[in-house]
Amino acid sequence: MREAAASAIRREDYAAPAFWIRTVELTFDLDPAKTIVASKLAIERNPQAAPGQALVLHGEDLTLLRCLADGESVSFRHEEGLLVIDHPPEKDAFTLEIRNTCAPEKNTQLSGLYTSTGGLFTQCEAEGFRRITYFLDRPDVMAVFSVTLRADKAKYPVLLSNGNLVEQGSLDNGRHFAKWHDPFPKPSYLFALVAADLVCREQKIVSRSGKEHLLQVYVRRGDLDKTEHAMASLIASVAWDEARFGLPLDLDRFMIVAVSDFNMGAMENKGLNVFNTKYVLASPATATDGDFAGIESVVGHEYFHNWTGNRITCRDWFQLSLKEGLTVYRDQEFSMDMAGSPSARAVKRIDDVRGLRAVQFPEDAGPMAHPVRPDRYQEINNFYTATVYEKGAEVVRMMATLVGREGFRRGMDLYFERHDGQAVTCDDFAQAIADANPGSALAVNLAQFKHWYAQAGTPRLTARGSHDVTTRRFTLTLTQSALPSPGQPDKQPCVMPVVMGLISTDGRALPLRLAGEEAAHGTERTLVLTQPEESFVFEDIDDAPVPSLLRGFSAPVVLDSGLYDGALITLLRHDHDAFNRWEAGQRLALNRLLAALPGTGELPALDDAYIDAMRAVLRDPALDPAFKELVLTPPGEGYVAEQCAEVDPQRIHRLREEMRQQLAARLHADWLWAWEAHQVREGYRPDAVQSGKRALANLALTMLVLDAVAKGDPVWPGRAYQRVKDAGQMTDRHAALKALIDGHSPLAQGALAHFHGVAAGDDLVLDKWFAAQAQAAEPLDGGGVVLGRVKALLKHPDFSMKNPNRLRSLVGSFCRENPAAFHRADAAGYVFWADRVLELDAINPQIAARIARAMDRWRVLAEPYRSAAREALARVAGSAKLSDDVREIVSKALED
Template sequence: RFGLELDLDRFMIVAVGDFNMGAMENKGLNIFNTKFVLASPATSTDGDFEAIESVVAHEYFHNWTGNRITCRDWFQLSLKEGLTVYRDQEFSMDMAGSMSARAVKRINDVRGLRAAQYPEDAGPMAHPVRPDSFVEINNFYTATVYEKGAEVVRMMATLVGREGFRRGMDLYFQRHDGQAVTCDDFAQAIADANPASALAGQLDTFRRWYGQAGTPTLRARGQYDAPSRRYTLTLSQSALPSPGQPDKLPFVVPVAIGLLAADDGRALPLTLDGETPGTGSERVLVLTESEQTFTFIDVATAPVPSLLRGLSAPVHLDDGLDDAALLVLLRHDADAFNRWEASQRLALSRLLAALPGDGDLPALDADFIAAMRDVLRDDTLDAAFKQLALTLPDETYIAERCTVVNPQRIHRLREQMRLQLAAALHDDWAWAYDAHQVREGYRPTADQAGQRALANLALQMCVADAVQRGDEVWPGKAYQRFKNATQMTDRLAALAALVHGHSALAAPALERFHTLFAGDDLVIDKWFSLQASANEPLAHPGGSARVVGAGGAGAASVLSRVKALMLHPDFSLKNPNRARSLLMTYCRMNPAAFHRSDAAGYVFWADRVLEIDAINPQLSSRLARAMDRWSVLAEPWRSAARAAVARVAAAPRLSDDVREIVSKSLES
């Protein structure tokens, strides 16, 4: 892709079971966490194989973007990490092959960006892609430096085009091989190789992406004039204050756009006022001011705008589209990312509308259910895409859309929506489970992985619905799949369906899983993690929660289970992978179980942060970040969370790693 070859006769790696990082790109001998090297179908999931390919590629690519050209100083960390994340993302897309598989990879990357980086940009640890200060550099190996840094590189590639970006990379290597340079040097090389590009013309403004923190909001409003066949689109941008940056200047925002006919979803040609009419149906608008207006001519019918295709910029989008417009995008958009985005927004709008009250989620409307059924049954769609489109927005992302966060209510409404969809589409899920079985031998290909992902989502939904109805058939099927599976993807997914579905079969399945894989550290990590992520069941009328088996634990027993698992002979706080699998999963990936009204989750968090800090400050600082967003919590969580953070901050002999995190958190 970039014409680069390794300058070593051998690419050597060593795998270590006790390692804080995923990997490290030492020139002569790369160091890897065993998690990102060791794999077999019997012990590793499709996701594991994908992650290994990505991480090995990342460290290999660092030979040029990190080692041969390195950072002038620590503030330039994204020079190597953002660029290399972009390269490994593109490599994985190229390896996936088909356009649909590329789109699935992009969707998953954006899900990760929104789950980790967007909250970081909105919290007390918000910092620019190129930080201007730090207490402990270990705290700046962050989603902002890595994933947002990759998005900045991606915007450059969008602004200069694929061939132009290759020219820019060639010039960058020609100029700087063997040097220690800056983010500005990289951007300058890309611009200099493409002097007529929008990047070159707005380079100083574009560099604000490196110096300003926060996630901007792009607002878009369109107006169609039928007599003149003109569509006027007004784009504006704004960014909230972040630590040390109360006011923000406009960014350069590339907006990939298409227009779809509102009546039948056909793609409309895009010609701006003053241009010679063309036939293209997608282009990139470049927003450089606080507000700009773009007028399209010869627009035959009222359009629905498809904006930020492929997430062409790391921003929030406010386009004012109603359900009817989102349904057009879901059914017809040529951009797979925006089709997925439409499915997420349709679900999100219903969840957000119900959040202010205290009752149950209203019954889902027929249009929404029909749209989800259409996605599931559409044989033109890739199975992996269907699985993503039919997976509801996660609780962390829902919380990011709220000014004040009630984690228990978010969980309750999302779970009610999931159960409604499970019941309303029961026959469709059953069909999908049968129709997407992989009959041939296991291969970790994009096509097979997609088939398994959709079949396993269908199984999860069928089990959840069956448990609600007191039907043991689907839990029994899941248990048989768990027992009979010859590869880890299906075995673990069946076990998860039992655990998260609160089936009575979860406990014996968990015990059987441990017996089967005792001694295999990476698999036992999955066993710990699954229990720490156990879904909290909804309370029945009268306030009681049905708790079935160890795997069906509610919030109280999830914490009790986590505490018990810390005493398990296989648990060691000194092993980073094992500690992450249990503690990080509970505190950072299970909001409903962690954010308890009695604050027991927060007390547990503070105890563990202090305990780990004495032996592994880097790991402790990662756990400390579970409380980054305490200030947006509703009461009683807010006061209890602040007290827990203050308790950690007041501890004597606290590491710089943790002190920086909790001090900034308390200042927010």
């Protein structure tokens, strides 16, 4: 660990390297204790760089054996993480040969070359390649790689690297080799190798051009039967990208490898994607509907990176959203297209927005707030954030809204025409989209639109309407504002596409004619807000309408619509936009929770108007069951907290639980109907239709158990327990388990024991078992039940701090996803957090930093939580040895 804090790296200081690396020949003699790496680098001077500069290569935790320039020894020196050759050959081009060793089995950081379940794997993004060999480890240095792997054949029968397999064969002493060549230049962060005992599912496909490709999914022995969905998702991804964007698979083969020890979800290494097992392995018996959807999304995401991230990559890490924001947008569009029906598409969009609000909005309001394109960082691993990914995707979505679907395709075509094979910037992407659509709102306002890339924080959009009966005009006034963010006290107005409609009080979508127009143009419009305040006047409006604003969540902002219950119920019942119907239902619930927060008593009885509105949604035969489940689920505790200037997590938890209990009791007959009417009796399919039915049926079961426990009725807890034992697939089994745990049923412990037995050593099912207990709703009488259980589980034989999935399922779930159990008046949750962050930082700083972020928003906590949280943060910050990863997080949290 480095004891001194790393200095900040600034975007404004970017300079092209003094040298380029054009080709790379790597040879690995693979061994877990000591792997020997030989590299041969074709280096060219950058003619634009100042002459006489040293050649500076990155390297960490390596042992250097040899360094030759054009076959001759060359003098060098070591600095912190650097190999410096002060006097490289004075030629425009030369060859550098390096020989070094690394120790994969000691690499608990899981960055670089490391071991997992007897195999050797790599993770090089962002700066892991320097832990393999010395290199210009930066994204703008793109080279053609040729790789030779040599290893013991019995231990490592499968040898994989990027690109196409050139040659393979046997060697002496039971060893073998494989040579791989990737014809496309790539930065070192996209390098990958795998050496392991794996089995493979293969599928040959033919592209639209008639070219045949081989798709392969590699997993541990015994897991092959869980790869069908991953392969189907990969095939669908390849077909979708070629159909939607004209982007074909460009290699002879495309490989996915699943590994159980992985810091991320997956990695888009060129042609050889390395995945967390969580996003590859699935069967009805082991994976939920959510798991199946996650696999489809992540497989799509990593495949789509083949063009948006690999063929065109980022010039520097400040441009990370160039590839990640764009590719998240693409995987969201892919999943919506795969969902099929308009209602299923809307459910996907709602899920994405819920995730954005749950993670990114709090990030934008906290000490780690940063623009989509950051201006500075200390540790790049800390900037793989919801802002870069999810908010970045929303920025791309706004571009697509402003230029239209066809216009966005033209912009993508121009982007690839200009920049294929290059390392470029977010500005280059935005310019291509604008240039392909001259005269569009994006092109006209491009400079101002880029504020979305440059400014941190979530803008506020306020809408107020007024109706003039005499003139039959409705005036909609939109106002935008933004709160200060770290380093950005003042904000400039953004370009906001506001998709909207007007609805009559009896539910009709009204034709929209803006002042100055000769005729109405449909019932939906995109208003483009560019000023701090603008008014839009609609003609021929007989009666005061209800505005439906920000349809489809057309801009990532906090909307204050000024609408009261009557208008919200109108939207909930009649809006043609499914997102805004859901939003209206959430706002109705949120208003009732926020109104009760200032007091100390119980949540007042829910009014009949609200209950009737929820019942109408639940019983509506025209609505998708998945949509109903989303509407009937109250806003999460974290989202409620984001609406508060001062947060009392225990009070929020109590009120939300009381709302759930009231909904359970008042809609009891309706839940009975929903349970019976939405059982899936045919064979399992993870499609939108079946998943929606299961989602609503399982919400009904949760409510029925909650109501039964409150009344002392054993029937529904007994049925849920039976479902844990007898369910034919994991979605229903897992939902029944959580219903018993969160309902505080006495049968929960027996259900947990049975579920653990069903897991039978399956790592991903065990992760669910740990997470269900760490996320459990704290009983309203308190007592620290959840924390006590989590502490005990740290000592469980199935728990390991070294496995990121297991760590996230227990410690991450508790600290980051269970606010009422974590934020305790006695500070025990904060002590637990500090202990785990310090313990984990010595093993895996990347994961430790992510756990550390559970304290980002400590300043908005009410007392006594706030003072106790600060004390825990100060304890971590005062550690004598702290990684740059964690130091940056806690230091920013403590900054005044």
